[in-house]
Amino acid sequence: MRATRRLTVAAVAATTALTLSACLASPDQGDDQGAESGGPDDPIVIGVSLPLTGDFAEPGKGVQRGYEAWAAHVNENGGLLDRQVELVIVDDQSSADRVASDYERLINQDGVDLIFGPFSTRLVVPAAQVAQDYGFLFVEPAGAAAEVFEQGFDNLFYAAPAIADDHYNHLADHILALPEDERPETIAVASMDDPFAQGTAYGLRDALAAEGIEVVVDEVYPPNTTDFSGIAAKIADSGADLLVVGSQYQDGVNLVVALQQQGYQPEMAAISGAPTNAEFPAAIGDKTEGILAPTGYTPDAPYPSNEEFVAAYSEEHDAEPAEDEANAWTTGQVVAAAVEAVGCADASPECQQQLIDWLHGNEVETVVGPLSWDAQGRPQSAHLIQQYVDGEITIVLPDDVKEADLVHPKPEW
Structure with a gap:
């Protein structure tokens, strides 16, 4: 079994182990999904599968840096819904088969509250299918090919200005x-x-x-x-x-x-x-x-949150963020906007559907500019x-x- 990398970025006692009992056994469990969601003092756990090895390792690591920087920044500023954020990141080794099983495990065994998308169209499509099967919101930073938006997904949103x-x-x-x-x-x-x-x-x-x-x-x-x-x-x-x-x-x-x-x-x-x-x-x-x-991104972009992003990222990495890091941060911004607007962050079908519905009807200010989406999740902007x-x-x-x-x-x- 591949080891799961649990990255705790919450400003809580690092030695305290997190126990998640809200496991989902199958996509057809309906209202039993997420029945035991985290309490107000528990972190919001977000599951991610990324290509940290294999063909897409270089950009995959950039996305990882962006996700980690976003989570750290959110936690330093009070978290989401007054709860800290914890990322669970696993390596799909650039494999479409592995990425699907990763998201199955993140939802079923790790009992995550939310998920973020992987890198590459090849990995986004199978991952989005798992998310759709379980009714999860799926915001992704790097699946821009036309085929992503032709699968009938109604839970998917691409966190960048334009499709490929x-x-x-x-x-x-x-x-x-x-x-x-x-x-x-x-x-x-x-x-x-x-x-x-x-x-x-x-x-x-x-x-x-x-x-x-x-x-x-x-x-x-x-x-x-x-x-x-x-x-x-x-x-x-x-x-x-x-x-x-x-x-x-x-x-x-x-x-x-x-x-x-x-x-x-x-x-x-x-x-x-x-x-x-x-x-x-x-x-x-x-x-x-x-x-x-x-x-889809430049560190010099004049958007209100971009200056904050560049400062936070550069302080940690001693370098300005690139596009992969920015799209990952944008993914976090999009999900956070929905969570704060709806007021929930758990795996229940009701919460996930509310998050999906909110993004279909609203625009989100991000480091790559204001984003809104059509019914298939295509962003309505340009590179x-x-x-x-x-x-x-x-x-x-x-x-x-x-x-x-x-x-x-x-x-x-």
Whole structure:
């Protein structure tokens, strides 16, 4: 049996063991669910399964940092409903089968009061199905592919500004508005075989192809790919003006390094996932200038709670938060808003349904801006476009919030 990591962030006696007797035996127990909810002096226990090892470990650990920072901050400021918060975090090892069993166990055996979502569309869908089966609210930080919102879930809410297909909308509009002689004529696309990575890359690909820009390379690679020499050679041989990569983290790094080794120099490079990670510049040899990436978050965003978030996170980690940490914190904000508004935080069907209903009808102020959702849990906003300019990743689109002008063509890497 895998050990469960119980992270107690409550400001209570650390040596006191928590006993949770409100276990749920099966999804069809109905009103017996959560019958023995925690008392006013007990912590609110939140269960989470994250990919702390395996293909998605790097961003999974970022989400973990965000969840932990949120919980610590909440507890330092009185908790939720005047109760402290405790996180129970387990490692799903980037496995869809394991993440489903994790949430089954968190609900049935650990008797958690609430759950937060995992990282990656591949893990969100099976986890959300378990939550739906048990009637639990399911707010998630990183399942943005279109398929997440086509499963019929009515308990799911994505804690970010936009779904994957819409991440590059501002960049597509910018490219199509360029003068004819400046607009790219050809596109090379490479994406991990992952719904989120493909959704992000294909959203841009399809928007441009519909306007006559030719797709000359369109490659999909398995999540465990480490050798990108063949794909890089194909892209370099094409001489495509625009490079579009749908990545998570390490795959994006490895592909960029392979392209540099091939001597390929695109006029524009749009890479989702990897460039927003703080380790990206060092990982590719500090050759980032001109690389574009969509992001749902920037530490400089003017939203009221963002300054508080950046200060709290930076004090603990001696570094500003990135997008994964921000989306995790946002997940906590969304759930907390519902809990405080409804006045309950337990596993009972009545409480969970009240939380779900409240989020369907209300807007929540978060560190990524005000969020509201359609009936399927899609956020009703848009992503920013960032670019490495003078060595710093900077907002360049849309024009009303940009910190610098978009650099085009991209300098050589």
